[in-house]
Amino acid sequence: MDILDTIKSRRSIRKFTDQPVSDDMVARIIEAGIWAPSGLNNQPWKMAVIRDQEIKSRIAGLTHYTKCVLSANVLIAVFLDTSLGYDRTKDVQSIGACLQNMLLMIHADGLGAVWLGEILKNKDKVKALVKGSDDLELMAVLALGYPATEGGKGSRRETAETVFFSR
Amino acid sequence: MDILDTIKSRRSIRKFTDQPVSDDMVARIIEAGIWAPSGLNNQPWKMAVIRDQEIKSRIAGLTHYTKCVLSANVLIAVFLDTSLGYDRTKDVQSIGACLQNMLLMIHADGLGAVWLGEILKNKDKVKALVKGSDDLELMAVLALGYPATEGGKGSRRETAETVFFSR
Numbered sequence A, B: 001m002d003i004l005d006t007i008k009s010r011r012s013i014r015k016f017t018d019q020p021v022s023d024d025m026v027a028r029i030i031e032a033g034i035w036a037p038s039g040l041n042n043q044p045w046k047m048a049v050i051r052d053q054e055i056k057s058r059i060a061g062l063t064h065y066t067k068c069v070l071s072a073n074v075l076i077a078v079f080l081d082t083s084l085g086y087d088r089t090k091d092v093q094s095i096g097a098c099l100q101n102m103l104l105m106i107h108a109d110g111l112g113a114v115w116l117g118e119i120l121k122n123k124d125k126v127k128a129l130v131k132g133s134d135d136l137e138l139m140a141v142l143a144l145g146y147p148a149t150e151g152g153k154g155s156r157r158e159t160a161e162t163v164f165f166s167r
Helices: A003-009 A023-034 A053-060 A066-071 A088-108 A118-129 B003-009 B023-034 B053-060 B066-071 B088-108 B118-129
Strands: A045-050 A074-081 A112-116 A136-145 A163-166 B045-050 B074-081 B112-116 B136-145 B163-166
Touching (some): A003 B003, A003 B023, A003 B088, A023 A074, A053 A066, A053 A118, A066 A136, A074 A088, A088 A112, A088 A136, A088 B003, A088 B088, A136 B088, B003 B088, B023 B045, B023 B074, B045 B088, B053 B066, B053 B118, B066 B112, B066 B136, B088 B112, B088 B136, B118 B136
Parallel strands (some): A045 B163, A163 B045
Antiparallel strands (some): A045 A074, A112 A136, B045 B074, B112 B136
């Protein structure tokens, strides 16, 4: 698939089948994330992979999107390692690039995922559940699995509303 | 190309040939950026496209990477529109996802680019050159064109150094 098609056809998926995601697929997703660019190549990300039902249930209780988390086969919690950081804005951008690589990989491999940000309201509780060190700050949780639903229609503003200057 | 190969083979390119990048290619790159995910789908990005030699020269004077900017056929300056923002960390992550989509599109189309962050030290001066409104904050400048050099080798930490928890 052309990469523009991959990018444009990706949607948030919030309901998953029971089919397990293989360790190999999780490894590919993480590898995609790791190959994101970062300022000074500082690679400020750290990740936790969660399949354990007990931990998943406890994380599900920390977000409004409980059902989605319970339905997911795997959760990948992505943290900013502030001990590796050099500039908050640039580091957080890199985390976004890392997350996007993972979402594209997930989609290209026929899986689905949703990028959970609302759970950041409980970021320290999530961190405690995966025994994250003091230097780590939760940036997002990806809930993923084989899609049990179609994604939404998707909508974006036109290019003409986005590009304010061209010369 | 498999998307993991696209992700892993992308490198920063800092020297470009004189071959012009077509408007259609720039449009594809911007479209790729626009289709990044964002919290609440707020799409907090705004972009300026610069081909004009005079403006490019002035931007080149605002960064340590002068030659790279002068060599680039096109610059795309990406801004956070704070009037569309809802959460600084999540908005900046979305900008990172948008930038990464553009870098992958550029690479997949046989172009090269570098993500310039150092220029943020002069973010208000860059904004003035493209007549950006008060609500805009420069997040990065992409310098792009047809590659005149190979990219570097690229290096990343191992997965085992990145994933600190797996259960």
